[in-house]
Amino acid sequence: MSVLVTGGAGFIGSHITEALLQRGHEVVVLDNLDPYYDVDIKRQNIERCREIETGRFEFVEGSITDERLVEEVFSTYDVEFVYHEAARAGVRTSVEQPLFYERNNVGGLLTLLEAATDHGVERFVNASSSSVYGRPDYLPYDEAHPNYPKSPYGTTKLAAEHYCKVWQSVHGLPTVSLRYFTVYGPRMRPNMAISNFVSRGLNGEPPVIYGDGEQTRDFTYIDDVVAANLRLLETDAADGEVLNIGSTDNITITELADHVISQVDSELEPIYEAEQQADARHTHADVSKARDLIGYAPSTDIREGVGEFIEWYRQNREWYEPLVVSS
Template sequence: MNILVTGGAGFIGGNLAEVFVADGHDVITLDNLDPYYDIGIKEHSIDIARERADEGEGSYEFIDGDVRNQDLVTELVSQVDVVYHQAAQAGVRTSVDNPRKPNDINIDGTLNVLDAARDSEISRVVLASSSSVYGKPEYLPYDEDHPKTPVSPYGVSKLAAEQYARVYHEIYGLPTVSLRYFTVYGPRMRPNMAFSNFVSRCLNGKPPVIYGDGTQTRDFTYIDDVVDVNRTLLDTDIADGEILNVGSSDNIDIRTLAEVVRDEIDPSLGLEFADQPTGDAQHTHADVSKATEFLGYEPSTTIREGVSQFIDWYKANRNWYEALVLNS
């Protein structure tokens, strides 16, 4: 297939592009290399995808551009069969400081993709949404019908984007699927996330820093599970028009996560605490039964398995990744 991955140099987008190329597909990635975090990580993802293209049957092309460029988006969408729309201004805390930027990228950029797809022969648009749409839990785990009361501008922008995708399916017949990701982690993840910060500090002999009292809980989803569910959507239209949770179906409080990371690296370290930022959700926990029903989704990596795998990857890639983590 011919596939467009917007945000294709980012964490999830870069992993998708790499796997799709390795599977023999022809992949175009669109990314503006926004320095929200060190672009060296994004450049590394581009290099890996190019290496996969050199090794196999798939092809890879990187386009330095922005989803807010409607003409460019329209041109690229016209060349492909499927769009994986991962491009977004990430970061709850960033959105609190500057709510207009996620609005411009996450909503207007999404509309550019949807409009381009509506006017093409595209077979599907797969949209990256977020558990941030839920906000304040009335019950856990979240199912897709849970009320949506996002507590950050980022959450509002992702909710608007997925609802536009739903409406474009219902009104225009555009095949869309929105995946609500729950705190994805793994190789090449953003260095400003709690998970990567814990590992970085512990490997450097420093105690992990917990924001808040550590009772917040998260449903951490390993990147391989996210890649697998996106792969499934290449071959089926059964979920068209749907919005699906993609999580691990498990959760862990942040203090325990810090202790698990610390104990694997250096049990002698203590814990440090800092103020919890505005806009952070208190709890997330995914009910993935709908994704299981439609796509056969079964998360395969527990949080403790994921901790070990990420630490092993981090150690193997420490020469280039650690400098970027410490500078971010």
């Protein structure tokens, strides 16, 4: 199958791309190498994909907002399936640049939906986010929970979900939106809590916690996210749906910091700073809908996953750590 992965040079997109190539698919990645974080990580991801001998890999540098380029990609590579992972991430910076987020996360999506419709794509999988929930009326969140996004980023992700449903209803394009809950693992974005805690701990510096540390997060290991995405190659059971993709577990930020400290053999004490604007207070996923429709079964809890990430970090410290520190 010919598969387009937008944002395929990024963290989640590159893992999906690798998995597709290992299964023999033809994969074209469209990515603009946005310097939101150090692009050397993205270039490393691209090179890893080039080295996979199964499947066929093509990389196109450019933006999903470029209508001419998007049309050219769909035509040239005869795209049959789309994993849309490209977006400007970051709830905090979206507060400062709302129009930029709207143009990329909503405008870019619409460009892709139009091209996918024109070219008869089999299925369009949209990467959404737990940021659409905002604040809890109850926990864990199920997909019927009301949406109260606290940031322009979360708002753009919610708008994208609605557009996907409209496109399926009006144009017959099968779409699925996956609401990711704080994904982590090897090659993760460097400006995230886990990567920062690990980097600081290994360098004898205390973790920095924003707020009181009692915030909770449902951290989802990258392998579980990839498994959910690949399942959508095999089934139409989720067409037209929105699904939570989380771990079913959660942990306070202070507990996470303490666990990282214990894993890196440190006796450091966390530092607490002012809470950041637009951050959600709690996230916790009910994944029963994804389990029922696509057989989703998360396999890695946060404590096990952090251990695996720390081991990967130690092995890749020479090239990865400077990029974490610089962010």
